[in-house]
Amino acid sequence: QVQLVESGGGWVQAGGSLRLSCAVSGRTFGTSAMNWFRQAPGKEREFVAGIFWSSGRTVYADSVKGRFTISRDNAKNTMYLQMNSLKPEDTAVYYCNIRARNDYWGQGTQVTVSS
Numbered sequence: 001q002v003q004l005v006e007s008g009g010g011w012v013q014a015g016g017s018l019r020l021s022c023a024v025s026g027r028t029f030g031t032s033a034m035n036w037f038r039q040a041p042g043k044e045r046e047f048v049a050g051i052f053w054s055s056g057r058t059v060y061a062d063s064v065k066g067r068f069t070i071s072r073d074n075a076k077n078t079m080y081l082q083m084n085s086l087k088p089e090d091t092a093v094y095y096c097n098i099r100a101r102n103d104y105w106g107q108g109t110q111v112t113v114s115s
Contacts, residue, residue: 002026002104004096009109012086016113020081022096022106030101034072036081038092038111048094049081064090086113 008020020036035050049070050059058070069082079096091113096106 002028002098002102004098004104004106006094006096006106006109009094009111011112011114014087014113014115016086017082017084018086018111020083020094020096020109020111022079024077024079024098028098028100028102028104031098033099034070034079035097035099036070036079037095037097038090039095039108040089040092043092045095051079083111086111088113088115 003025005023006020008018010018012018031053033050033052036048037045038048039045046061048061048064049068051070051072060068067083067085070080072079083090091111093108093110095108098104
């Protein structure tokens with residue numbers, strides 16, 4: 001049984017920082033990538049950042065490039081999203097995701113950025 005538990009969301013002023021964590025329990029088989037997505041009210045879910053399991057290569061949406069950093073700690077079975085220079089348009093529910101033989105999702109964590 002696989003479970004993804006997110007933490008680190010909250011309220012922050014524009015220009016501030018937050019660090020999201022996603023703890024993974026259970027065993028995922030055939031993992032290819034770990035990702036972060038987000039969904040704002042009235043908008044579709046969008047890709048934010050990803051990291052390839054085998055190579056460690058990272059990919060970012062243009063809207064967050066240079067501000068967000070995705071990383072993983074295999075020993076702790078945890079992935080992270082460091083978010084700096086936050087903007088009000090970053091306000092959304094953020095979801096962690098693992099692409100494997102199955103597709104796994106966390107419950108989501110709210111990030112609110114005020115001006």
